[in-house]
Amino acid sequence: MKIDLDRSKEPSLREQICAGIAERIRSGLLQPGEQLPSVRQLAQDLGVSLMTAVQAYGLLEKRGLVESVQGRGTFVRERAIATEASGDPFGWQLAIGDYLPRASFWSQSAVRLPPEILDLATASIHHSLLPLPLLEASIQSALKQAPQSLGRYAPFQGDPEFLAVVAGYLQRQGLSLSTHQLIITNGTQQGIDLFARTFLGPNDVLAMEAPAFSGAIDAFRLSHGHIVPVPVDREGIRLEILEDLSLQMRIKAIYVVPTYQNPTGSVMSLQRRKALIDFAVAAGALILEDEPHRELTLADKGTGRLPPPLKALDPDGRVVYLKGFSKFLFPGLRLGVLAADGALYRRLLAAKSIVDLGSPLWLQKALVPFFQNPQLPRYIDRLNSILLQRSRQVADTLSRRLSPAIRWQRPQGGMHLWVTLPPFLDADSLLPEAHRRGIHFLPGSIFYPGEPESNHLRICWTNLADAELPGALECLCDVLNEAVR
Amino acid sequence: MKIDLDRSKEPSLREQICAGIAERIRSGLLQPGEQLPSVRQLAQDLGVSLMTAVQAYGLLEKRGLVESVQGRGTFVRERAIATEASGDPFGWQLAIGDYLPRASFWSQSAVRLPPEILDLATASIHHSLLPLPLLEASIQSALKQAPQSLGRYAPFQGDPEFLAVVAGYLQRQGLSLSTHQLIITNGTQQGIDLFARTFLGPNDVLAMEAPAFSGAIDAFRLSHGHIVPVPVDREGIRLEILEDLSLQMRIKAIYVVPTYQNPTGSVMSLQRRKALIDFAVAAGALILEDEPHRELTLADKGTGRLPPPLKALDPDGRVVYLKGFSKFLFPGLRLGVLAADGALYRRLLAAKSIVDLGSPLWLQKALVPFFQNPQLPRYIDRLNSILLQRSRQVADTLSRRLSPAIRWQRPQGGMHLWVTLPPFLDADSLLPEAHRRGIHFLPGSIFYPGEPESNHLRICWTNLADAELPGALECLCDVLNEAVR
Numbered sequence: 001m002k003i004d005l006d007r008s009k010e011p012s013l014r015e016q017i018c019a020g021i022a023e024r025i026r027s028g029l030l031q032p033g034e035q036l037p038s039v040r041q042l043a044q045d046l047g048v049s050l051m052t053a054v055q056a057y058g059l060l061e062k063r064g065l066v067e068s069v070q071g072r073g074t075f076v077r078e079r080a081i082a083t084e085a086s087g088d089p090f091g092w093q094l095a096i097g098d099y100l101p102r103a104s105f106w107s108q109s110a111v112r113l114p115p116e117i118l119d120l121a122t123a124s125i126h127h128s129l130l131p132l133p134l135l136e137a138s139i140q141s142a143l144k145q146a147p148q149s150l151g152r153y154a155p156f157q158g159d160p161e162f163l164a165v166v167a168g169y170l171q172r173q174g175l176s177l178s179t180h181q182l183i184i185t186n187g188t189q190q191g192i193d194l195f196a197r198t199f200l201g202p203n204d205v206l207a208m209e210a211p212a213f214s215g216a217i218d219a220f221r222l223s224h225g226h227i228v229p230v231p232v233d234r235e236g237i238r239l240e241i242l243e244d245l246s247l248q249m250r251i252k253a254i255y256v257v258p259t260y261q262n263p264t265g266s267v268m269s270l271q272r273r274k275a276l277i278d279f280a281v282a283a284g285a286l287i288l289e290d291e292p293h294r295e296l297t298l299a300d301k302g303t304g305r306l307p308p309p310l311k312a313l314d315p316d317g318r319v320v321y322l323k324g325f326s327k328f329l330f331p332g333l334r335l336g337v338l339a340a341d342g343a344l345y346r347r348l349l350a351a352k353s354i355v356d357l358g359s360p361l362w363l364q365k366a367l368v369p370f371f372q373n374p375q376l377p378r379y380i381d382r383l384n385s386i387l388l389q390r391s392r393q394v395a396d397t398l399s400r401r402l403s404p405a406i407r408w409q410r411p412q413g414g415m416h417l418w419v420t421l422p423p424f425l426d427a428d429s430l431l432p433e434a435h436r437r438g439i440h441f442l443p444g445s446i447f448y449p450g451e452p453e454s455n456h457l458r459i460c461w462t463n464l465a466d467a468e469l470p471g472a473l474e475c476l477c478d479v480l481n482e483a484v485r
Numbered sequence: 486m487k488i489d490l491d492r493s494k495e496p497s498l499r500e501q502i503c504a505g506i507a508e509r510i511r512s513g514l515l516q517p518g519e520q521l522p523s524v525r526q527l528a529q530d531l532g533v534s535l536m537t538a539v540q541a542y543g544l545l546e547k548r549g550l551v552e553s554v555q556g557r558g559t560f561v562r563e564r565a566i567a568t569e570a571s572g573d574p575f576g577w578q579l580a581i582g583d584y585l586p587r588a589s590f591w592s593q594s595a596v597r598l599p600p601e602i603l604d605l606a607t608a609s610i611h612h613s614l615l616p617l618p619l620l621e622a623s624i625q626s627a628l629k630q631a632p633q634s635l636g637r638y639a640p641f642q643g644d645p646e647f648l649a650v651v652a653g654y655l656q657r658q659g660l661s662l663s664t665h666q667l668i669i670t671n672g673t674q675q676g677i678d679l680f681a682r683t684f685l686g687p688n689d690v691l692a693m694e695a696p697a698f699s700g701a702i703d704a705f706r707l708s709h710g711h712i713v714p715v716p717v718d719r720e721g722i723r724l725e726i727l728e729d730l731s732l733q734m735r736i737k738a739i740y741v742v743p744t745y746q747n748p749t750g751s752v753m754s755l756q757r758r759k760a761l762i763d764f765a766v767a768a769g770a771l772i773l774e775d776e777p778h779r780e781l782t783l784a785d786k787g788t789g790r791l792p793p794p795l796k797a798l799d800p801d802g803r804v805v806y807l808k809g810f811s812k813f814l815f816p817g818l819r820l821g822v823l824a825a826d827g828a829l830y831r832r833l834l835a836a837k838s839i840v841d842l843g844s845p846l847w848l849q850k851a852l853v854p855f856f857q858n859p860q861l862p863r864y865i866d867r868l869n870s871i872l873l874q875r876s877r878q879v880a881d882t883l884s885r886r887l888s889p890a891i892r893w894q895r896p897q898g899g900m901h902l903w904v905t906l907p908p909f910l911d912a913d914s915l916l917p918e919a920h921r922r923g924i925h926f927l928p929g930s931i932f933y934p935g936e937p938e939s940n941h942l943r944i945c946w947t948n949l950a951d952a953e954l955p956g957a958l959e960c961l962c963d964v965l966n967e968a969v970r
Contacts, residue, residue: 002686027835028831028835029831029832029835031831034828088827089801089802089827090801090802090826090827090828090829092769092801093802093827093828093829094828095769096684096737096769096771096828096829097684097689098683098684098832099682099683099684099685099686100683100832100835100836103835103836103838103839105641105838105839105842122638124637124638125636127633127635127636127637130635130636132632132633132635132636135635136632136635139624139628140628143621143624143625147617147621148612148617149817150612150615150617150620150621150815150817150818151610151612151615151617151815151816151817152609152612152816152817153607153609153811153816153817153819154817156590186671186841186844186845187841187842189839189840189841189842190840190841193839193840193841197584197707198583198585199581199582199583199584200584201487201584204582215839215842218838218839219839219840222682222836222839252581284577284580284581286581316574316575316577317574317575317578318577326638330635330636330847331636331637331638331846332634332635332636332637332638332639332845332846332847332850333635333845333847333848334638334841334842334843334844334845334846335845341575342573342574342575342578343519343575343578343579343581344575344578344581346513346514346516347514347583347585350512350513350514350585350588351585351588351707353588353590353703354585354588354590354674354678354700354703354704354707355674355675355678355704355840356671356672356674356675356678356819357590357672357674357700357819358819359671359819360671360817360818360819360820360845360848361816361817361819362815362817362818363818363845363848365817
């Protein structure tokens with residue numbers, strides 16, 4: 001077992017080990033009934049004393065997370081530890097260490113739940129609202145015109161024809177980029193991961209919003225970089241805190257979701273955007289800008305009034321930009337795009353070539369007509385007017401039914417709603433009851449790169465069918481109101 | 486700049502730094518004319534003395550790889566260093582370190598060459614020989630039956646229906662696996678990378694064949710694990726050398742391509758397979774088995790006489806198995822599968838969820854009818870009889886035209902031919918002449934995880950059209966024969 005330990009500071013090593021193992025248990029990497037390494041093995045793996053290992057297990061036991069069984073070892077707690085566990089043919093795998101600090105997406109995914117659960121967790125738009133007929137027509141046309149692309153590899157950066165239509169699309173979003181600045185990725189998540197692997201290691205500091213997209217936290221943690229959370233306010237990441245930090249440490253990179261931040265929904269102001277770039281230039285830091293929701297604006301007049309992407313303000317190739325299409329166009333195809341400049345671009349492209357040799361050529365060819373279709377902008381406008389209506393229903397229901405002790409904000413765009421419970425409540429502990437009643441949401445704790453706040457939760461109000469949403473929201477209100485009482 | 490240094494042993498630190506930078510220059514991560522970090526920056530990044538950094542740059546300069554310019558710094562050498570270089574708006578990126586040790590695939594890819602070059606490097610089968618009509622029919626049928634899958638995410642491990650047909654396919658290859666042992670990946674390359682990231686870190690030893698698949702070397706190097714090359718003979722990886730090694734160090738994992746090894750084409754015997762597994766059990770090591778070519782057998786009676794995959798002999802969930810489909814079915818779709826057991830499976834699945842949230846659902850749905858099509862096995866038989874004929878033509882041409890001082894083996898299967906020049910020749914240095922004459926091949930040096938042997942090259946004889954291959958082979962023979970004379 002590998003746990004990143006910081007020997008220079010508080011909390012103590014035993015506390016750090018306890019927290020690391022607790023995170024693995026919570027995220028499902030260690031399953032109920034699974035045996036932990038012996039204290040001797042743990043001490044050796046982590047380079048700590050036997051006493052520290054014993055104390056760490058003691059803390060975990062005191063917190064009810066593990067149970068030690070006389071003569072057999074220490075196990076992740078469950079109602080009853082199966083006595084057959086020692087007959088597990090794969091038991092030897094226990095001694096094989098790994099480098100996975102957490103995997104919140106995996107543990108929280110609704111995929112593991114029964115299909116009848118109403119899913120307020122997954123960040124997607126119900127398929128009835130997606131441009132499936134445009135996609136089908138595009139695929140049909142590619143089958144006729146580019147069948148050979150089924151039998152060929154793509155260039156690592158992507159198919160030139162696809163890159164050109166994507167560049168055209170980005171142009172309409174306010175970003176002038178050439179195809180030589182673009183790399184096609186398997187969704188935004190791969191873009192985050194490529195950045196993390198290329199630029200972050202154990203001695204590098206990454207500053208990121210807190211709370212933040214949990215998948216990004218997972219990818220950054222896997223790079224073993226040092227992650228520093230920076231709180232967000234209504235205008236985005238708090239610069240004065242970033243500035244204080246930079247007096248204490250060298251910040252290598254800053255990760256932000258400036259437009260409809262995930263999970264809070266806040267939009268970084270133009271002034272803050274400019275100041276963030278000035279800060280990055282002064283600090284010699286990179287910026288990773290993740291913008292999956294720009295198109296999903298609930299303002300009356302489209303994206304016109306949104307401040308431009310940071311990448312459009314980039315003075316010197318400092319911003320690496322990520323655009324995902326899974327959120328509102330085609331989750332079933334998993335393609336996104338990364339934009340960067342200069343040596344940063346070359347290194348990210350080399351990383352892409354190492355991790356999977358490039359994204360599927362045929363999928364890219366199959367999407368060329370889609371991005372050229374003049375109906376695409378009209379589809380997005382129509383989608384936004386449907387979502388605007390839906391967001392009003394959501395706001396009505398919550399205003400009417402939710403206890404005034406529970407805070408939330410009317411969404412301006414994107415697909416999330418961040419709900420804050422009174423401080424004494426723990427959203428994780430409400431999940432079992434929610435599941436019993438037939439709904440699923442994401443507990444806020446997984447959105448914190450550092451010390452979690454547990455009195456929040458995130459719901460996605462675009463994932464369910466029209467007919468399912470009202471019931472799911474009412475059920476959510478009931479669960480939360482009862483907890484408050 | 487990040488270079489993995491081993492402070493405990495030979496060669497000296499300055500030699501290691503020189504070798505690390507040389508590898509980056511050769512693999513194109515550092516481009517001609519690009520500025521290197523200052524010696525002060527380098528010394529700080531790597532935690533070495535200023536003197537060591539100065540000496541490392543001195544070695545690079547002596548070897549003609551870099552040039553230092555009075556008052557400006559040290560630059561990767563090219564014919565003339567552009568004096569505008571200092572006006573580069575991205576020059577500040579120089580100070581941003583990265584973690585990419587090498588990217589051979591990226592640097593050697595024929596994608597960078599002019600399109601008229603005849604490509605004997607890319608390991609693929611000419612698209613006219615691939616089952617494109619079966620694929621088109623399958624996609625058409627999925628468009629009708631599963632359009633909603635365009636608008637949905639897949640479970641991280643893959644679509645259950647697709648996993649089931651893949652399990653059926655593997656069954657016919659001699660592997661009985663349930664869908665709960667499988668994870669769909671973006672080609673084999675992603676499977677290698679998932680394994681490397683999950684299980685390898687700076688303190689872990691990975692033993693691998695030498696020479697070996699260059700993309701695997703890149704992925705293992707990116708994990709910063711300690712890679713130990715083990716020579717192969719005609720029966721595969723040399724066990725007595727592995728055994729010697731295991732007396733000196735704890736081997737965590739072993740990577741092998743047992744069936745039609747890349748690049749040598751050797752097939753590991755059944756006896757060696759069993760002994761390798763026994764060794765791994767005794768050493769407590771994992772085995773990563775990569776099997777992209779099993780189906781491509783040139784023996785008369787199909788795959789029947791091949792020894793079974795290591796995974797079929799796996800006693801205790803020790804073998805992680807990778808099957809790629811890009812080589813002979815659909816390079817344009819980039820899907821492969823990984824098989825594992827127990828906690829190893831869970832950890833690899835968590836890693837997959839972190840790196841890209843799963844492979845595209847719709848592609849998987851689009852391939853279900855393809856794998857169910859009874860014509861698929863017939864297609865593979867027909868392909869093999871075409872390849873058998875082609876391999877005879879290749880062997881005829883080489884026997885007839887190639888100098889007897891050059892050694893090669895008649896292929897038994899797979900798609901590669903490993904050519905050995907007399908020891909005084911360097912295949913890398915023949916590439917410019919080959920390009921001038923209109924062909925491209927892979928120099929053998931990129932296939933070595935440790936110290937490279939430079940007198941080999943790999944050609945792929947399945948990538949060109951029927952009409953192009955004879956001319957390309959004759960041109961290759963001319964280039965090699967002239968070098969020998």
